[in-house]
Amino acid sequence: MIxxxxxxxxxxLPEGTRLVAVSKFHPLEAIRQAYAAGQRIFAxxxxxxxxxxxxxxxxxxxxxxxxxxxxxxxxxxxxxxxxYVDLVQSVDSVxxxxxxxxxxxxxxxxxxxxxxxxxxxxxxxxGFYEEEILDVLLRVAAAAPSGKPLYPNVxxxxxxxxxxxxxxxxxxxxxxxxxEDFMEYLKDLLPELPEFNELxxxxxxxxxxxxxxxxxxxxxxxxxxxxxxx
Numbered sequence: 001m002i003x004x005x006x007x008x009x010x011x012x013l014p015e016g017t018r019l020v021a022v023s024k025f026h027p028l029e030a031i032r033q034a035y036a037a038g039q040r041i042f043a044x045x046x047x048x049x050x051x052x053x054x055x056x057x058x059x060x061x062x063x064x065x066x067x068x069x070x071x072x073x074x075x076x077x078x079x080x081x082x083x084y085v086d087l088v089q090s091v092d093s094v095x096x097x098x099x100x101x102x103x104x105x106x107x108x109x110x111x112x113x114x115x116x117x118x119x120x121x122x123x124x125x126x127g128f129y130e131e132e133i134l135d136v137l138l139r140v141a142a143a144a145p146s147g148k149p150l151y152p153n154v155x156x157x158x159x160x161x162x163x164x165x166x167x168x169x170x171x172x173x174x175x176x177x178x179x180e181d182f183m184e185y186l187k188d189l190l191p192e193l194p195e196f197n198e199l200x201x202x203x204x205x206x207x208x209x210x211x212x213x214x215x216x217x218x219x220x221x222x223x224x225x226x227x228x229x230x
Contacts, residue, residue, distance in 0.1 A: 002030060003037035005224045010038070013218070014211065020068055020200070022221030024049060025228035028056050034224065035062050043089070043219055045071025047080035054084045070160075070219060072126050075099040082111055089160045089200050089219075092116040092126040094136065097151060104153025111153065114160040114200055117182065119175040121164040130182055133159070141192040158198030158216070159183050163206055172206045176213035183214065 010019055023031050023042045031042060031053070042065065044050035050067065057065070067085045075096060081088070082103055091097055091113045100111050115136070118127030128136075143150040159182070163175040183199045190196065202210025202218035210218055222228075 001226065002033045002224060006034060006037045006039050009207075009218075009220060009223065012208070012211075017211065017215055018217050020070075020217050020219045021224050022070065022203075022219050023053075023225065024071075024221065026221075026225045027229060028053055030225050030229070032062070035065060039224075040064050041066045041068060043068040043070045043221075045069070045090075047073070047077040050084065051080045078103045082109070083107070085111075087112045087114065087157065089114045089217075090116050090126070092128065094132075097136070097154065101151040101153045109153065110155050112155045112157045114158050114198060115156070117159045117161040117179055119161045119163065119178045121166075121171070125162060127161070133182075134186075137186060137190055137193065137196075141190050144192050156193055156196050158196055158200070159186075160200040162203070163201070163209075169206075169209060172209050173213070176201050176206075176210050176215075180213040 013019060018041060019039065020041045020043045021034050021039050024045045050069065068087045068089055069081050069085045070089045072092065073081060073088065073090060073096060078099060088111060100113065104111050115133050116127040117133060118125060118129055140150045140156060159179060161179040163172040166172065179199065179201055186196065198216050199214050200217040200219060201213065201215045204220050204223040207218040207220055
């Protein structure tokens with residue numbers, strides 16, 4: 001099932017869009033099966049679970065495997081996540097951004113991040129609003145020519161967003177359209193940030209819609225691995 005699901009999804013992705021397999025709540029054996037099917041990017045949302053899997057894989061590594069973090073990241077859990085991931089997709093506050101940068105200075109690492117844009121109708125969901133992201137990136141761009149970057153140990157790679165939790169395709173499409181439009185606006189406005197080019201939208205129930213709105217990453221768990229196992 002895992003191999004077939006990965007092949008089906010991968011064939012449907014346009015050039016330039018990558019599949020991120022959301023392996024949270026699934027055992028290491030499921031990750032190994034997905035890896036054997038050619039999948040290389042995996043995502044976790046809980047620091048403890050990520051760290052446990054990283055440590056378990058040390059005995060029998062999977063070359064080329066890349067970890068992303070997609071959950072709400074508490075600042076007291078950075079050391080459980082940042083040493084092991086290639087991308088934090090869910091930076092949702094200036095405080096978290098500052099703490100990631102501070103951790104990076106101490107560890108000698110630059111962390112790639114996506115800024116989480118709040119587009120869903122649920123207020124309970126995390127994320128910045130457009131004006132907050134614009135403020136951060138304008139300050140980053142203004143500092144760049146000085147040779148003293150605002151966040152020297154953070155590399156801004158793009159946006160992440162989650163659509164409203166609904167079966168209404170029009171609502172989902174509207175949410176993704178908002179993210180797409182804002183992404184294009186930022187790219188045009190800020191040529192000083194040429195690496196700001198990733199738009200992570202789309203999950204198991206709505207990834208086909210996300211593809212129509214410029215997604216460069218789809219985060220898919222259930223449609224690959226089935227329902228959570230723990």
